[in-house]
Amino acid sequence: MGSLLGAIIFYIYLMQNRPELLDWHLIELKHEFSTKKLSVVTSFSDYLSLEDKLFEELQQKIYQKPSEKKKYQLIRYDAGSLADPTVHDINWNRSFLLPHDNPVAAVLLLHGLSDSPYSLRNIAQSLHKQGYYVLGLRMPGHGTIPSGLVHSTWQDMAAAVKLAAHHLHQNLDSNQAMHIIGYSMGAAQAVNYALDSLQDESLPRPESLVLISPAIGVSAVAALASWQSHLSKIPGLEKLAWNSIGPEYDPYKYNSFAVNAGDLMYRLTLTISNKLDLLDEQQRKKEFPRTQIFISAVDATVSTSAVIRHLLDRVDNKGSELIVFDINRHDAVVPFLQIDPGENLDLLMNGPALKYRLSLLTNMSSDSLILEERNKAIDNITSSHMPGISWPTSVYSLSHVALPFPATDSLYGSEPDDLYKLHIGLLSPRGERGVLSIHANDLQRLRYNPFYAYLQQRLEKFLLQ
16 A cells, blocks of 8 residues: 555645646636526537637736746747647637528538538538538637536537537538538547447437547546546645646647546447447347447557447448558558558458448558558458559558548648648657657657548548438
8 A cells, every 4th residue: 555655645746746837727617508408508619609708808818918938839828820820711629500592411510620611621621612611619618728628418418419519410411411520539539429329219310420530438547537537626736637737739630638637538438338238238239330440550649449349340331431540551661660450450351241331541562652442341352442542651540530631731741832821730840859849759640640541532422321
């Protein structure tokens, strides 16, 4: 017990010996949506009205206060800075609607944990051009200040998803479908909503789900987060509410990560598992909507194998498909790798028949950067196809955060358009250690998808099936 107590005290010391908390870590915005407000927020229009008040409160409590930034420091909460999202015509931290009078269908977009609606902006605009009625939801706790994720729950987010789904349904004819596209945690919320809609007839059912880097399984270590969160309520131990305290230079994503965020993600995955158990007991696995999933074979944020074990293997819709982006297996890259998912991918391609169609994007050969699409149908018949895409010479794999962003994305792309002056995706710094305010690991992580056009094409084809 003495050793355990000593370890806990040492851990608390390390957690407290981190950067100081700033206003955006400590202030709680009172106009954020939660399930406690469902008595007065009964529609998505009400949700948007409350969101207006929330962003007015954000202006008053954060942006209108004198800046405390250091010289040269880039902070999204410094009014007028390159990272300030409020200076643009559209603040993509907010929920958005792209309507049509007579849409071909409707699409609900759900962003990831610590992200904002910006993360699915490119998909939204493309689908809207094709006639879809698009709703990009800002989920509670997001798009404002990192402290929002100290107080929000997965149930708050799930309630907001239901309000958005009802809104879309009300703007469709009876013969028009609703689809849900979710990224990371938003993918888990999409699955949770789909399961709820099978049990609650008042909820409009989605025709299909598209899940990008889905957070269906997370580390069991997240289960320990709740005790740390409780300790953070002790005066003087406020830093324990944070897994990381980072510089907020990204206009559309928090760099500080609240302990509660990991805890709510863990609890959401447990809830999904329980609801899948119920569906199995009811012998209704075939009723789960057809689902398309895009994942990277290596993902430091979520478990790719859990997507298969905890979702695809547990439902039985023959229209589903899994698209996996392998690592770059070029001879010049492989000697520098310490992780190789090849064995698991071989088991998928060459093992027993699957309940879904599988596509693996991998190098055509070890001396080529050109990709080959290897397909495995439900009847176990395999085929190959050349999709006409290649690895960039400097990229060894995709990443969790890369998939929904094209190379032309103004913020994260390698060939950014001129929408913004801040181009995080172009940062490839060289210099002395300890000079930058941004951690080198953040800059090395791929922020765009060199195969985005392929993803978009597969997604659009899937929605039309």
